[in-house]
Amino acid sequence: MSMEYILESDAIRNVVCEHNLSANLFTGPDPSYHNHDAYEIYFFIRGNTRLYVEQRCFELTSGDCVVIRPGQMHRCIVMDTAPYERISLYLAPETLRMLSSGSTDFQQYFDQKICQEKGGTIHVSAYEVRQYIRLADRYLETLASDGFGSDLKRIYGLTELLLFLCQLFQHANKWEHDDIMPPLVSNTMQYVKEHMTEGISLASMSRDLNYSSNYISLQFKRHTGLSLREYILGQKIERAKELLISGKSVSDAGEGAGFSDYANFIRSFKKLVGLPPGQYKKNLG
Numbered sequence: 001m002s003m004e005y006i007l008e009s010d011a012i013r014n015v016v017c018e019h020n021l022s023a024n025l026f027t028g029p030d031p032s033y034h035n036h037d038a039y040e041i042y043f044f045i046r047g048n049t050r051l052y053v054e055q056r057c058f059e060l061t062s063g064d065c066v067v068i069r070p071g072q073m074h075r076c077i078v079m080d081t082a083p084y085e086r087i088s089l090y091l092a093p094e095t096l097r098m099l100s101s102g103s104t105d106f107q108q109y110f111d112q113k114i115c116q117e118k119g120g121t122i123h124v125s126a127y128e129v130r131q132y133i134r135l136a137d138r139y140l141e142t143l144a145s146d147g148f149g150s151d152l153k154r155i156y157g158l159t160e161l162l163l164f165l166c167q168l169f170q171h172a173n174k175w176e177h178d179d180i181m182p183p184l185v186s187n188t189m190q191y192v193k194e195h196m197t198e199g200i201s202l203a204s205m206s207r208d209l210n211y212s213s214n215y216i217s218l219q220f221k222r223h224t225g226l227s228l229r230e231y232i233l234g235q236k237i238e239r240a241k242e243l244l245i246s247g248k249s250v251s252d253a254g255e256g257a258g259f260s261d262y263a264n265f266i267r268s269f270k271k272l273v274g275l276p277p278g279q280y281k282k283n284l285g
Contacts, residue, residue, distance in 0.1 A: 012098065015158060016090040017140055019133070024081040032225030033073040035238070038090045039110060040068040041165065042076075043132055047084030050077045050180075052224070053120075055189045057181035063129050064175070065168065067110065067120040071238045075225060087136045089161070099159055106162060114169045122172035132168070135161045184209070185223045188216055192232055196239060197258035200232055237272045240265070244281045253277060 033052065042051070044064040051060055053074045068074050070093060078084050096106040114120060124132070139157035142150060187209055192200060202213035205228075209216060220228050240257035248256060254265035254277070269277045 012095060012155065012158075014092065015095055017088070017136060017143065019085075019087045019136055019140060021083065021085040022078075023083055025078050025084050027076070027078045030225060031075045031077060033075050033231070033234075035071050035073050035234075036068075036090065037070050038092045039070060039096070040074075041087075041089040041091070042066045042068060043087040043089075043129075043136075045085040045087070045129065045133070046082075047086070048079040048082045049084060049086075050079060051075075052077070052181070055181060055186040056179050057223070058177040058179060061123070063124045063126065065122050065124060065132075065165075067114050067169075069111075069115050069120070071241070073224075073231075073234070087133065089136070091162075096162075099155070099162065106166075109166055114166070118169050118172070118174050121175040121177065122169055123175050124168055124172060128168060132161075132164065135164055182219060182223060184211060184216065184219055188220055188228070189231075192228075192235055196232070196235055197256070199258070199260070202228070233268060234272065237269055240269060240277065241273070241280070244277060245284060250277045250281060253281075 042065070044051075044060045044062065044066075046062050047060070049060045051058060051066060051074070053066065053068060054072055093107055096110060100106045135157075139154070139161050142153040142157045145153065188205070191205055191209060195204075202217070205216060206213040217228055220226070220231070224231065226234070236257045236259065240253045240259075243253035243256045244250070250266075251262060254262055254269075257265070259265035259268070266276055269280070273280060275283075
């Protein structure tokens with residue numbers, strides 16, 4: 001990949017990095033699950049915060065680092081008004097591919113080493129927290145600069161930050177955290193994943209999970225911020241996107257994601273993604 005092509009790419013220009021400190025932020029229990037088409041690197045520094053990622057929920061401590069894959073449902077709840085500080089970095093898969101070399105494949109490392117082998121979560125020392133903050137802030141300085149060589153500095157700063165992150169995951173032990181997600185909510189999510197293409201009904205879910213449909217719905221909404229209907233539709237759309245990325249046709253993707261009505265698939269996809277599935281597939285190149 002030529003340096004000229006990297007410099008002109010929107011995949012590099014559209015990287016988002018944020019180092020935020022909020023003195024009195026309190027989200028309450030309302031933020032809903034959501035996802036991105038990018039990897040989110042969430043580096044927690046301080047605060048009283050609870051992070052949900054798919055079927056897991058855990059209390060964060062300073063030095064926790066979580067890599068959230070594209071499409072993974074997640075939400076962050078700030079429990080009180082204590083100072084809340086974190087660094088977030090959003091990277092499209094295309095960005096990781098462009099920053100890679102013949103012997104250093106960032107996307108493969110993220111998918112296999114970080115997300116699969118380490119579960120996407122580690123805890124690092126106070127010294128490593130300070131190092132990460134220094135590198136992230138230095139990269140943020142390059143984003144605010146438009147002087148001579150600023151484009152090269154941005155690429156160098158981002159690459160340096162990613163290499164340090166990979167080094168942290170390489171040497172850290174897999175983070176064994178206490179999962180505080182209620183089993184009923186986890187089981188409901190798993191049920192949706194396993195029966196997505198079968199036409200899920202509250203009656204069948206109630207029977208198989210051995211709880212009333214009303215109780216399941218209330219608990220799910222309480223712990224995800226989403227209704228069951230919203231969650232099921234979102235999971236179907238994510239599955240359809242995966243199928244489109246793998247090369248399936250629009251009709252096959254809709255069917256494979258559990259949509260029995262083609263028009264409803266097109267309408268739902270456009271509403272959630274922002275463009276129809278045909279255009280989404282075309283934009284994949």
